[in-house]
Amino acid sequence: MPKVFWQFTLIFSSLAFGNAIVSFFRLPLSGSIVGMLLLFLSLLTGIIQIEWVEKAANVHLQHMTLLFIPPVIGALVYFHHIHMKIWKLGVVIAGSSLCIIIITGYSVELYEKLKRRLKR
Amino acid sequence: MIENMLISTGITVFAYLIGLKIFQAFNRNVWLNPLYTVTLFLFIFLPFLHLDYQSYENGSGVFSILMQTAIVSLAIPLFKQWPLIKKNFKKIGMGIFVGGAAGVGSTFSLASLFGIKKDIMASLLPKAATLPVALSASGTLGGVPALTVLFVLTSALFSFICGPKVLEWLNIKSKAARGLAMGASAQALGASKCLQWGEEEGAMSAIAMTTTAIIVSSFIPFYMIFS
Known part of the structure; x- marks a missing residue:
């Protein structure tokens, strides 16, 4: 248990560093993304060994669903306050989500097929 | 206040x-995912516990910090799959760029078609990015944060439910294509789904989620110039 705690502290420090960098340079990115990139670079360069953070990270990733519960409840409550045609928003959300899935999926598969054909 | 935090x-x-436990007992039936059952349960029963939603929201701040450390933790699968990324760098970069552009572009054109107002448009545009990233982007654009939360989560939930079926209908079999599509559209939810499919799909979706966030937030300044 204490080991996981120290691992968590290390992950949290990456987040704090990321937040500091974002506010210092006024980047249009979020601190967590910069923190992730920092941790990633530290792992690549070997400053941080993967064993030092792996356990705590896996606990996070396995139980990510838990973290979504409070914001979803908050969003459900907020739903009553939108004064506009909700179906329009629904169409925009569904349409663009489908666009992302279909276009990403197709373009990657097409790329792989073309590459295979070129190899032959 | 502390009592409230502990209870929430x-x-x-x-x-x-x-x-x-229920989810696992029923063989991981999709509809029994804790995200639906637990959210619905809490939404219905919180009032009976003499806990109104506002104080629940204030009391559950721990989870928003954990959400951020969870995003930092994505560095671990990213690092483990680095050889795979390096090998497929062009494929991943192309897929995510095209997909991200399609996401922002389709949102913009559909919303303009429906004549959606500017502040709601600003809350809609960054919805393809992960929650914390979308929130900061929405703030820069002059959007409404609570709306952005709603849009990000509903589009992630929609993609999480429909994505696997759409991929099946379109007969998309490649592990990379499935992982990238799910990660780009449903973010962390998609990544959790893909981790169940397999290691490569999981890694690809984690990569897609982080790179989509970076690409979407780099599209935002362009919108600000044109509008």
């Missing part, structure tokens, strides 16, 4: 653990 956090974790 405790009840959420407790309900989640029970929800997870």
